[in-house]
Amino acid sequence: MRRPKSKQFRKQQRLSEEDDIKQLNSWIQFQKPDSGSNPMSLPPLPKNSPVGHLGDNTFSRYAGVVRFEQLPLSKKTKDALRSSKFVSMTDIQRASLPHALCGRDVLGAAKTGSGKTLAFIIPVLEKLYRERWGPEDGVGSIIISPTRELAGQIFEVLNSVGKYHGFSAGLLIGGRKDVDTEKERVNELNILICTPGRLLQHMDETPNFDCSQMQVLVLDEADRILDSGFKKELNAIISQLPKRRQTMLFSATQTKSVQDLARLSLKDPEYLSVHEESVAATPTLLKQIVMIVPLDQKLDMLWTFIKTHLQFKTIVFLSSCKQVNYVYEAFRKLHPGIPLKCLHGRMKQEKRMAIYSEFCENRSVLFSTDVAARGLDFNKAVDWVVQVDCPENVASYIHRVGRTARYKSDGKSVLFLLPSETQMLEKLEAAKVPVHLVKPKKEKLQPVSSLLASLLVKYPELQQRAQRAFVTYLRSIHLQKDKEIFDILKLPIDEYSASLGLPMTPKIRFINQKLKSKAVSTKSNLAEPVDPNQENVLEGSREKLDKIVFKDEEIENDLLQAADTSKEDDTKSADIGELIPATRLLKKKKLKINLHRPLGSRVVFDDEGNTLPPLARIAGTQSVKDSLLIDPEQKAEYYKRMREDLKKADKEDKLVERQRLREKRIKQKMKRKADNMEEEDNQDNISGSEEDETVNKRRHKKSKIYFDSDSDEGERKEVTGNQGITLQEQEALALKLLQSMQA
Numbered sequence: 257m258r259r260p261k262s263k264q265f266r267k268q269q270r271l272s273e274e275d276d277i278k279q280l281n282s283w284i285q286f287q288k289p290d291s292g293s294n295p296m297s298l299p300p301l302p303k304n305s306p307v308g309h310l311g312d313n314t315f316s317r318y319a320g321v322v323r324f325e326q327l328p329l330s331k332k333t334k335d336a337l338r339s340s341k342f343v344s345m346t347d348i349q350r351a352s353l354p355h356a357l358c359g360r361d362v363l364g365a366a367k368t369g370s371g372k373t374l375a376f377i378i379p380v381l382e383k384l385y386r387e388r389w390g391p392e393d394g395v396g397s398i399i400i401s402p403t404r405e406l407a408g409q410i411f412e413v414l415n416s417v418g419k420y421h422g423f424s425a426g427l428l429i430g431g432r433k434d435v436d437t438e439k440e441r442v443n444e445l446n447i448l449i450c451t452p453g454r455l456l457q458h459m460d461e462t463p464n465f466d467c468s469q470m471q472v473l474v475l476d477e478a479d480r481i482l483d484s485g486f487k488k489e490l491n492a493i494i495s496q497l498p499k500r501r502q503t504m505l506f507s508a509t510q511t512k513s514v515q516d517l518a519r520l521s522l523k524d525p526e527y528l529s530v531h532e533e534s535v536a537a538t539p540t541l542l543k544q545i546v547m548i549v550p551l552d553q554k555l556d557m558l559w560t561f562i563k564t565h566l567q568f569k570t571i572v573f574l575s576s577c578k579q580v581n582y583v584y585e586a587f588r589k590l591h592p593g594i595p596l597k598c599l600h601g602r603m604k605q606e607k608r609m610a611i612y613s614e615f616c617e618n619r620s621v622l623f624s625t626d627v628a629a630r631g632l633d634f635n636k637a638v639d640w641v642v643q644v645d646c647p648e649n650v651a652s653y654i655h656r657v658g659r660t661a662r663y664k665s666d667g668k669s670v671l672f673l674l675p676s677e678t679q680m681l682e683k684l685e686a687a688k689v690p691v692h693l694v695k696p697k698k699e700k701l702q703p704v705s706s707l708l709a710s711l712l713v714k715y716p717e718l719q720q721r722a723q724r725a726f727v728t729y730l731r732s733i734h735l736q737k738d739k740e741i742f743d744i745l746k747l748p749i750d751e752y753s754a755s756l757g758l759p760m761t762p763k764i765r766f767i768n769q770k771l772k773s774k775a776v777s778t779k780s781n782l783a784e785p786v787d788p789n790q791e792n793v794l795e796g797s798r799e800k801l802d803k804i805v806f807k808d809e810e811i812e813n814d815l816l817q818a819a820d821t822s823k824e825d826d827t828k829s830a831d832i833g834e835l836i837p838a839t840r841l842l843k844k845k846k847l848k849i850n851l852h853r854p855l856g857s858r859v860v861f862d863d864e865g866n867t868l869p870p871l872a873r874i875a876g877t878q879s880v881k882d883s884l885l886i887d888p889e890q891k892a893e894y895y896k897r898m899r900e901d902l903k904k905a906d907k908e909d910k911l912v913e914r915q916r917l918r919e920k921r922i923k924q925k926m927k928r929k930a931d932n933m934e935e936e937d938n939q940d941n942i943s944g945s946e947e948d949e950t951v952n953k954r955r956h957k958k959s960k961i962y963f964d965s966d967s968d969e970g971e972r973k974e975v976t977g978n979q980g981i982t983l984q985e986q987e988a989l990a991l992k993l994l995q996s997m998q999a
């Protein structure tokens with residue numbers, strides 16, 4: 257048992273800490289970097305040069321140094337850094353720590369995975385240490401993160417780097433049931449790591465919640481927290497914090513908006529963007545691919561990717577929880593050969609945390625919404641990031657791909673763009689994101705749509721999920737701000753529905769309204785002639801696009817090479833769609849055979865010749881809200897019939913296939929026999945040695961017996977030797993045989 261430390265010892269410790277703090281304060285003051293300077297522009301200290309107090313009230317320079325031990329940090333922090341194997345600083349740490357340690361406001365921007373977390377955790381710990389912060393002083397620092405998982409991760413880093421300090425820290429995130437216990441304890445905590453909603457809840461509900469003495473505020477993923485999604489919460493939080501404080505903002509995609517920053521009342525902030533001069537806004541070791549994939553082939557492409565990358569750890573981003581749910585559940589039932597997981601904001605917190613930790617530990621595929629897009633540093637490196645749905649903007653793209661190629665590891669990413677979303681390529685190029693456009697190869701595609709259709713028949717509850725996935729995807733496109741990229745009217749909606757395995761296209765009100773309004777505006781536009789130069793403009797932009805397109809053989813080989821060879825046409829038609837003032841309703845329908853159309857999705861025509869999905873036949877004619885227009889009984893009956901039909905068709909298919917194989921085998925055997933006979937004739941003519949004779953005998957023997965292993969009775973048939981039988985005769989015999997088997 258450890259003996260309690262004596263009073264004497266504690267006193268001594270306190271005094272030595274006081275001394276230590278005095279020294280640190282002097283060091284920091286004495287060697288402050290110039291305001292507005294980037295410490296990274298200074299050379300590192302010469303090797304083996306002394307560090308800290310150099311005598312006569314002089315101290316070593318700490319701006320521009322490369323190792324943590326050369327910074328004015330407490331022994332407790334240095335020891336913890338060393339034990340966590342953090343020795344040399346990353347660029348953002350070198351640039352921001354000297355300013356942050358002397359209490360300045362900092363706006364730090366650096367690529368994903370470049371160590372921003374330590375760049376704010378260390379100054380928080382040091383500030384409270386130098387202020388001699390104790391339990392009775394209450395909240396000394398608040399760190400805000402946009403997601404619960406990221407808050408949890410920051411908490412872990414704080415626990416490891418702050419393990420020798422005596423501060424109490426709390427993780428305040430939504431979805432946790434123990435909010436009452438939290439309320440009791442929150443005033444005793446020194447460092448709060450929280451999501452905006454939960455922090456505000458405490459500010460609103462916890463009696464005497466007091467952060468009036470708070471010293472340091474940190475916003476991780478600052479641009480996200482400052483954007484409109486969190487605006488109300490953040491304004492309310494800021495209004496309750498003391499004005500005199502240090503504020504630090506970090507992100508890979510930093511905000512420069514004066515308006516945003518004004519809300520935080522920053523004081524002469526140091527703007528440190530360490531990778532601004534870099535040729536790429538994304539990590540150097542990240543290889544990025546873009547593929548143009550038609551909407552109705554996205555799942556085929558994703559399935560093919562998973563099947564061909566079973567040995568990798570992959571994150572798949574989809575745009576809504578419902579899509580994540582559906583794709584995860586459906587693919588899981590198809591057993592791709594690698595564990596699948598899913599993560600989204602509507603899951604229970606315990607489950608979210610469990611999945612996050614499991615994914616950290618094991619090789620698997622994680623289907624996720626943007627809840628995993630920012631900040632997360634999965635322990636064992638992620639190999640691939642797959643963006644099935646186009647991110648809302650470039651910043652979102654950068655954060656998503658940033659889940660791989662972190663710190664010094666490499667990684668790969670692939671983005672599926674619809675032919676109508678190719679504008680995104682130009683935006684990525686403008687933001688210095690180097691992507692390789694790779695043309696997928698059709699022959700490697702492993703279609704999944706028909707399997708999904710069968711699954712939906714087998715598991716009717718999955719159909720609900722598919723419908724929701726369909727609706728939420730379209731809604732997400734409808735709600736996207738960037739209308740240059742996202743245009744719901746350019747999407748092949750029926751084909752998309754079929755690709756999810758749905759037997760009929762759910763009806764969606766907002767699309768109908770959009771179509772109607774477009775039809776109205778089309779009528780008024782029809783009189784206006786189409787500008788012929790527009791075609792050239794489009795050509796021009798395609799040319800520009802071509803410039804940034806080049807093939808990377810290595811990546812190409814590495815990746816699934818599947819999909820559509822008619823990509824160019826699709827792009828063109830999407831572009832030209834802009835020129836033709838027509839709605840989907842007015843479009844001429846092309847006769848198209850969709851090989852991937854799922855089972856049971858035979859096309860039905862209505863009175864006006866429009867195609868309708870099969871269930872439309874039994875659908876009511878009155879207009880009902882959204883998708884489920886059909887009487888459930890009729891629907892159940894329809895599915896019952898469909899299942900029976902499917903079974904019957906399956907049986908027939910099997911019979912035909914067996915027959916085909918049987919014929920093939922007979923033909924092959926007969927051919928082999930004919931070859932043998934020919935060879936023997938030749939042998940007879942050329943040689944007559946004993947050995948040859950034995951071989952011939954054996955051949956004769958073998959050729960005499962034909963054993964039809966495929967026959968139900970294991971039937972044995974004798975074929976007379978090779979004497980006097982011609983090839984034609986053999987074929988006739990084979991035919992006869994076939995007929996007898998068919999009978």
Ligand SMILES: Nc1ncnc2c1ncn2[C@@H]1O[C@H](COP(=O)(O)OP(=O)(O)OP(=O)(O)O)[C@@H](O)[C@H]1O
Pocket residue numbers: 341342343344345346349366367368369370371372373374507508630631632633658662663
């Ligand atoms: N000085 C360092 N030496 C070694 N490893 C480091 C150092 N700093 C950070 N790391 C490691 O680098 C990885 C990425 O760090 P971190 O999560 O802080 O990146 P980030 O810049 O915040 O990324 P994001 O922009 O995605 O939030 C972590 O695994 C971390 O442990």
